[in-house]
Amino acid sequence: MRRRVTWLALLVLVVVLPVTGLVVKGVFDAQAERNLDALLSGRTQLAQQLARQNVAPAALVRRVDADGVRVTLVLRSGQVLGAPPVDASSEVRQVRATLQAGLRTKGAELTLSADTSLLAEASGTLRRTLLISGAAALVITGLALVIGMRFALAPLDAMTGLARSIAAGRRGGRLQPTRDDTELGRTAAAFDEMLDALEGAEQQARGSEARMREFVADAAHELRTPVAGIRTAAETLLRLGPDASPRRRDELELLLVRESQRAGALVDDLLDLARIDAGLELRLQPVRLKAIALTQVERLRLVAPELTVEVLGQEVEVEADPERVTQILTNLTNNARTAAGDRGTIQILVRMVPGEEGAPAYAETVVQDNGPGVLPVDRERIFRRLVHSPTARGSGLGLPIARGFARAHGGDLTCGDRPDGRPGAAFRLVLRFR
Numbered sequence: 001m002r003r004r005v006t007w008l009a010l011l012v013l014v015v016v017l018p019v020t021g022l023v024v025k026g027v028f029d030a031q032a033e034r035n036l037d038a039l040l041s042g043r044t045q046l047a048q049q050l051a052r053q054n055v056a057p058a059a060l061v062r063r064v065d066a067d068g069v070r071v072t073l074v075l076r077s078g079q080v081l082g083a084p085p086v087d088a089s090s091e092v093r094q095v096r097a098t099l100q101a102g103l104r105t106k107g108a109e110l111t112l113s114a115d116t117s118l119l120a121e122a123s124g125t126l127r128r129t130l131l132i133s134g135a136a137a138l139v140i141t142g143l144a145l146v147i148g149m150r151f152a153l154a155p156l157d158a159m160t161g162l163a164r165s166i167a168a169g170r171r172g173g174r175l176q177p178t179r180d181d182t183e184l185g186r187t188a189a190a191f192d193e194m195l196d197a198l199e200g201a202e203q204q205a206r207g208s209e210a211r212m213r214e215f216v217a218d219a220a221h222e223l224r225t226p227v228a229g230i231r232t233a234a235e236t237l238l239r240l241g242p243d244a245s246p247r248r249r250d251e252l253e254l255l256l257v258r259e260s261q262r263a264g265a266l267v268d269d270l271l272d273l274a275r276i277d278a279g280l281e282l283r284l285q286p287v288r289l290k291a292i293a294l295t296q297v298e299r300l301r302l303v304a305p306e307l308t309v310e311v312l313g314q315e316v317e318v319e320a321d322p323e324r325v326t327q328i329l330t331n332l333t334n335n336a337r338t339a340a341g342d343r344g345t346i347q348i349l350v351r352m353v354p355g356e357e358g359a360p361a362y363a364e365t366v367v368q369d370n371g372p373g374v375l376p377v378d379r380e381r382i383f384r385r386l387v388h389s390p391t392a393r394g395s396g397l398g399l400p401i402a403r404g405f406a407r408a409h410g411g412d413l414t415c416g417d418r419p420d421g422r423p424g425a426a427f428r429l430v431l432r433f434r
Contacts, residue, residue: 057075287317
């Protein structure tokens with residue numbers, strides 16, 4: 001780039017300087033010709049004026065004489081005053097006039113001669129000066145460009161060095177321009193911003209990779225238990241064969257079914273998480289939240305008749321995926337039942353909350369129980385994948401999946417204290433109106 005800019009600038013000068021020199025020389029020659037014509041014309045007018053004033057011929061010649069002008073006055077009597085007459089040529093410019101007044105000068109012939117060789121010499125001197133100054137300008141400009149471009153493009157050299165150091169594995173370097181109001185300063189600042197974004201993305205990718213490896217290891221560990229149970233039950237059945245007692249066979253078959261269901265549920269959860277990570281496709285339609293909550297009440301009464309379940313609030317309709325919303329509430333009510341026990345109390349509150357300071361309203365569904373609650377330090381941790389308490393029977397994927405479904409709708413799922421201040425946990429599902 002440095003060489004291209006230098007050669008381009010010199011090429012422009014090579015074209016511009018001769019054109020400028022020709023223009024200057026042409027203007028100079030034209031102006032010199034006009035000045036000479038003006039001088040001869042002025043001397044002629046002065047001679048006519050002096051003749052009208054009846055100035056003596058000799059005095060007239062002396063007063064009309066000027067540097068570079070030969071004055072020749074030929075009286076009617078043939079007497080010649082002033083310089084001897086010369087013939088006109090390419091190097092002599094002459095102006096002839098007949099004096100119109102004066103006792104002795106009327107009818108006299110006045111000849112003014114100017115040597116044009118002086119103009120030619122001045123034009124030649126100007127031409128040589130332009131050539132020498134043009135060549136000197138090219139040399140000086142070339143040197144100045146080489147030195148100036150080295151300093152002007154120093155940020156680009158620094159940018160190149162920094163890019164090579166980063167490619168070599170050295171991270172953290174920045175250009176940090178002192179000025180960002182120039183083209184190179186803005187380029188350097190944009191380069192630093194790009195490096196920040198790239199290194200941030202790299203750190204996020206490494207973090208995601210580490211989390212994915214940890215998740216895969218934890219998922220494999222979670223699957224190992226049901227798979228091991230299935231394998232043990234199957235091997236025992238094969239070993240016992242037809243000699244196994246009906247009671248023992250029933251126990252082993254029940255174990256096979258239970259462990260296969262557990263493994264299948266875990267695989268379904270992993271598939272849901274994969275869909276969330278890949279970008280969940282929602283089938284949106286009008287959904288009545290209170291109706292879904294009432295369906296959960298009926299389900300819980302079947303599996304835990306002594307459990308107290310209440311649905312409070314008003315009916316709220318939103319645009320959502322009914323299957324995913326049902327999965328969210330199923331997970332929350334199952335967790336609430338585990339926390340409260342089969343004889344505990346669960347409340348589901350459905351309401352529309354007006355937005356603050358002109359923000360749009362949103363639908364809120366709160367599932368709360370009278371269990372031991374969730375410690376503040378654990379209220380975000382429980383939404384991490386494969387995180388659960390030692391007493392929990394789940395895989396630790398239900399809450400992450402539920403939050404993923406909520407955020408896919410543009411809402412959120414959080415955990416906190418009960419709004420009424422009583423002991424227990426409250427899970428708050430927010431869905432935005434579309």
